[in-house]
Amino acid sequence: MTYLYNGDFLTESFRFRSNPEKCIHCGRCIDVCSSQILFEDPEAGGEVRMRPEVDGVCGWAGCYRCQRCMAVCPTGAISILGKDPQDSVTPDQQATADQLAALMRMRRSCRNFLDKEVPREEIDEMLQLLENVPTGSNRQSLEFSVVYEKETMDKLRKLVHDRAFELAEEGVYPGTFNKTDWECQIALEPTRNHGDMFFLNAPHILVVSSPKGVGCWHIDPFLAASWFDLICASRGLGCIIETMPVGALSKMPEVQSLLGIPEDRYFGAILAFGYPAEDFVRGVQREGIMTTHEIKL
Numbered sequence: 001m002t003y004l005y006n007g008d009f010l011t012e013s014f015r016f017r018s019n020p021e022k023c024i025h026c027g028r029c030i031d032v033c034s035s036q037i038l039f040e041d042p043e044a045g046g047e048v049r050m051r052p053e054v055d056g057v058c059g060w061a062g063c064y065r066c067q068r069c070m071a072v073c074p075t076g077a078i079s080i081l082g083k084d085p086q087d088s089v090t091p092d093q094q095a096t097a098d099q100l101a102a103l104m105r106m107r108r109s110c111r112n113f114l115d116k117e118v119p120r121e122e123i124d125e126m127l128q129l130l131e132n133v134p135t136g137s138n139r140q141s142l143e144f145s146v147v148y149e150k151e152t153m154d155k156l157r158k159l160v161h162d163r164a165f166e167l168a169e170e171g172v173y174p175g176t177f178n179k180t181d182w183e184c185q186i187a188l189e190p191t192r193n194h195g196d197m198f199f200l201n202a203p204h205i206l207v208v209s210s211p212k213g214v215g216c217w218h219i220d221p222f223l224a225a226s227w228f229d230l231i232c233a234s235r236g237l238g239c240i241i242e243t244m245p246v247g248a249l250s251k252m253p254e255v256q257s258l259l260g261i262p263e264d265r266y267f268g269a270i271l272a273f274g275y276p277a278e279d280f281v282r283g284v285q286r287e288g289i290m291t292t293h294e295i296k297l
Contacts, residue, residue: 007139007214008059015082016055016069018048022077029069029078034138035062038069048078064138103233105283110238112194112277113202117150118237123204126231130208133224136216142224145207145259153203156258160198160245163252175247185244198245202238202272205245209265217266225269238276245270 004010016038018029025046030038037054040046054062070078076085095103127144135142147153164174173182189197199205206228208221225241232239246269249256261267 003061004057005060007137007141007211008057008061011056011058013055014050014063014065014080016050017079019077019079020045020047022075023048024075024077026074028072028074032068032072034064034066034068035060037063059139060137065140066138102283103230105285106280107230107233108280108284109240110202110273110276111192111200111240113200113238113272113274114277115150115201115203116275117148117203118274120148122235123148126228126235127206129231130224130228133220133227135210135220135223139215139220141211141214141217142220143209143261143265144224145209145261147205150203153199153205156205156255157196157199157201159255159258160248160252161196163255164198164248167251172251174244175250177247198248199242199270199272200240202240203274204272206271206273207259207261207267208269208271209261209267212264212266218268221267222269225271228271228273232273236276237273239271239273241269241271243269 025040027040029048030036030040035054037051038048039051041049050063057063058065065081067080067083070080070083070085071088073085079085123146127146130142130144131140133142147156167173168182171179173179177185185193185197189195194201208224208228210217210220229239229241246267249259
């Protein structure tokens with residue numbers, strides 16, 4: 001019987017295949033396998049195979065589903081999870097260092113959105129990219145809850161806003177806010193927040209959640225949030241990673257339940273996104289403010 005670590009689970013066969021007509025027996029797939037579950041089978045002429053007892057075991061005790069074996073094969077001999085290596089992107093297609101640097105310098109938090117929906121098809125394309133986000137031990141256990149329709153967003157916006165003001169009358173404030181913090185936000189709401197201190201009138205939100213207690217559950221959602229923020233920037237969309245609405249919802253479980261996220265899942269931020277109301281003509285120049293400490297032993 002295969003031992004399962006916390007977070008491991010069973011699934012169908014990984015469908016690992018090595019094409020003997022293409023395999024040059026370089027051993028790279030075996031070397032990069034994090035679980036070391038691949039081997040050259042002498043009884044099959046040295047064909048690379050997966051240990052049969054771990055086929056279908058996801059996690060530390062089996063396969064991470066990272067596809068590193070397929071990605072490293074120089075001849076495209078390896079297939080896993082039913083993927084065709086010919087459909088993978090190649091190094092010549094990736095962004096250059098200068099392109100990535102420009103994207104990071106042009107990216108900024110958006111606090112003012114147009115009253116316009118992003119097409120559902122484009123949102124779905126962006127969410128599919130998030131399946132590439134690194135997760136602890138490659139658990140791939142993130143889930144994404146999104147508001148596609150502006151009408152739904154307006155209803156949620158009103159619910160949170162009205163309930164927050166009701167709670168404030170009782171001396172209950174969002175997250176770790178005290179009365180002074182709350183009053184400062186109220187003062188800023190008409191101007192900086194355009195009348196909506198929680199969601200900034202964004203037409204869409206995204207909530208990324210992870211199962212509590214599994215892998216890097218408290219870090220993974222923030223990695224995905226950072227990726228989504230850059231994905232938005234690459235498409236000319238505005239995005240802001242917010243914690244204030246999370247603090248507000250923590251005090252109103254009846255509203256939080258409407259997000260459809262079970263209590264055993266964690267989320268620490270909500271991403272508001274949409275078309276930005278302002279166009280920026282240049283990036284920022286933050287170089288020079290970072291503090292760096294060299295570690296020597």
